[in-house]
Amino acid sequence: MTEPSKQRFFELIPSGTNFPFVAHRWRYILVSLLLVLVSLGAMVYNAATKGSALNYGIDFAGGSQVRIAFREGADIDVADVRAALDEFGYEGASAVAVPDAEDEVLIRVKDTISISEEKVAACEAAAKQVGQARLVEFHHPEGGSKFFLKYDTQPDFLAVERALSAAGCEGKADRGFGREGEIVVEYALVGIGAKIAEQLDQKFGEGTVDHIVRSETVGPKVGNQLKIDGARSMLFALGFIFLYVMVRFDLRFAPGGIVALTHDAILVVGAFALTWKEFSLQTVAALLTIVGYSINDTIVVFDRVRERVALDRDAPIEETTNRALNDTLSRTVLTSGTTLIVVLAIYFLGSGAIRDFAFALIVGIVVGTYSSLFIATPIFLWVNRRFYRNRGHLEWAGDEGEAGRPLLAEEGAAVDEHTGRTIGEERAEIRGEDLASGAVTPDGRRRLSRRRRRPKPPSDS
Template identity: 40%
Template sequence: MKTLVNRQLDFMGKRRLAFIMSAILLVIAIGALATQQLNLGLDFTGGTLVEVEYAEAPSLNTIRERLEEAGFRDVSVQNFGASTEVLIRLQQAYDANVGEQVVDLLRDGGTDVNLVRAEFVGAQVGDQLRDQSGMGMLVALGLVMLYVAFRFQYKFAIGALLALMHDVVIVIGIFSLFQLDFDLTVLAAILAVIGYSLNDTIVVYDRIRENIRKSRIEDMPTIFNEAINATLSRTLATSGTTLLVLLALLFLGGDLIRNFSIALIIGVGVGTFSSIYVASALLIPLKLQRQDLIPAQKENDDEEEELP
């Protein structure tokens, strides 16, 4: 038993260092959002979509360079379905002839390419998407807090909510810091991160609650360490296998889901960290006690039953 205990990692003993690391990441993320803001994609800003089809799979970099040399701004080029189908996003006002202009430019040199469609995404639609997506994220966080408060206790809900906000701010801040395109696929990834991080947090919370009810000691850091170590193998296995899939999507999935994969990779890493050092460790300054989970009357009844 002593050997097993000695092998346990002292997560709570390093919580102050973890809090400092989280604070630094949050300051960088918030600073980037305040100074640079997000590099919103066409879904939110409006612009022109041009879909073309080649006879043979083209080089996306060559297409992008040719369009930028012709004066098109904020060009995004990605495969759309088959390798011969290309979707071009141009962040500029729609012109009825823009599709033919793009195709004529790409046909330079005898390349066999045909126009499939050219559409315009209005700025008003982009504004609605931005507002509705932000509201959806806030609603999701609010429902999460209510769920955790109902299932556990309000101190657990506060810890889970702060952990989820921590994850979301860091992911969005990194996209702002490096000016990566923020579009609807990235927003979907952030919502997936919320679900993933919450699931990881719930697993740890379940074990913490179980250990508190079974244990007779009042040393919460020790109880938390035992709970986290008990679920650590499950957490690492889940995170590891998820990251393997996301890395495959990142390197093999193409431009269409590259930023989606990046957001999820960052989110899984940060979410795994926060389930231990934010959601769990915050229960200590929130002064979680056994009495929060075990009614005092029940304990008194047990004591009365033990009397002869």
């Protein structure tokens, strides 16, 4: 009888690999510390030489966003618009095609509308009576690009536009949002938009710009509030992840996860500081995405570490932890590698904000994979030894006369009261034993002898 053929599968990381993650852990931590110092140093250098630690986008630094429609058949490419904006002197400007809208371009510049208090007062006076509608309330957010007008009856939008334009506030009126029964008109100023449209007409020919679809401005105060909200979202994410890891695993695992995530966030921000790429709300979204991706990878590693420590509690914890890291190495590399291929495609084929988003993800995936293997687990080992003195690995839970089990064993696992071992461990041990030896019952269970409990090792004190 011929021996059945053995099917072999492709292995990126050969089985039996024993890379010394734990033995050289302090070297890797030193590399991370150096990278963190470089990132922080780049931000300090930028703040000293350029006035800002990061190249904040319109969302944070303030600026204007203009949506322009070209005349049909103008054949103006987005790349031509970007080149024209650079020529006009709009530093850090961007232009992207509007999806599902032919011949429309969305332009972002850092310039804001500058309107004096005298002109605002003149526009308010011009809007007091529009036809039969009488102005009840007028509001202009400081540094903003909109007026919010509340009337007692519904005014004609074209009449509002004519009245305000005559007072020197060119813009577009539209229905606003308010409480039930309130009549609110939202008036968007097009100062910057009108200027850009005029410059594009001069560059590409009169009549190239058909009309301005929308023009908005974010003031410096709003940008500062968005900075605070972005930082707060990161802190909330890290705090809830800390609680999750603490409940899901053990308190000693949580610090390693949080240190790894903080390390990832700092290095991604440092990459933006070094390359002077625009840091916007999309970048904050990328950071939160990276935090979620990285903790997922770290959770997989922690789960294998906990499993290995519970099964091999008599071996040194550094040895079992290193074995666990090697067990997950193939999965970690394959998962991160396939994700990285997709993000690289987005980076090379995309443009504008999408490309910056992809850049953040590329850096985040690389440093997140690194931190899951080289940062999170060594921190766990340090916390376990420094604050817990390895309790839960070589020592037993339970007082004298009570059933004991490893503290890092799965919660709720069935434990043999005589051996202190989980039933899963017992069954794993007997899988290779012969039924004829009598050590195994016909239903596959082991006849457990009433052996004397392993004595509890003396405490350090």
